[in-house]
Amino acid sequence: MIHATKGIVLRTVKYGDTSVITTVYTELFGVQSYIVKGVRQSSKTSAGKAVYFQPAAILEMEVYHNELKQLQFVKEFQWAYLYERLLFDVLRNAVAMYVIELLQHSLKQPEANPELFYLIEDTLKQLDKGSDTLVANLPLYFILHLGSELGFQMQGTYHAQTPVLDLQEGIFILEKPAHPYYIAGQLAQIAGQLLSLQFYNDLDHISLNRQIRRELLQAFQTYIALHVADFGEMRSLGVLQEVLS
Known part of the structure; x- marks a missing residue:
């Protein structure tokens, strides 16, 4: 048919x-x-x-x-x-290629998921028309929402009683876990802020320096890799981090 x-x-x-x-x-x-x-x-x-x-x-x-x-x-x-800018702008294209490779590594089954499709479509359109700040922050926002659509949404919120984000369990906790897959302090706080965002335009109001963005991107990618079997190595991560610097 x-x-x-x-x-x-x-x-x-x-x-x-x-x-x-x-x-x-x-x-x-x-x-x-x-x-x-x-x-x-x-x-x-x-x-x-x-x-x-x-x-x-x-x-x-x-x-x-x-x-x-x-x-x-x-x-x-x-x-x-x-597209008006995504295919020709170095920053926007680097983020788009990272998003596409992330999907290549994460989508293991052919089943339809319309909500995930709309997330990807909207993300690519925002990359094309959004501000440079929004574009630089968008990979972080996308990874968190991708995890949610794939069935392993992060739980809890950041506050004084839960200042550690356990990437393996996907939850904010009180004390550092025995394994090395976690972030704490400022990184966990920003992760909590990103998780609370409802709209793409809110990314315009989050100011991150190069090192914080680099560490968060690596941490969030680790979070996805811990929950997707045979995730593999992302070749575009280094390119994206270089462009974002």
């Missing part, structure tokens, strides 16, 4: 002489792999179409879907959102 769905491109590789295989997080079906035929041809009808399948692209697609097959087919596609 043919279905209309939005999709966010996660990865694309060449296939044959003229086609691509693209991995897309779709609104209707979760993570799916598609063959897109002819988009690498040099003909008038195909020239430039491969650009639609670069990572972070947000598309409207008509797709064939058969649950018994691992590879599906795309019938039609067009932009669902056309």
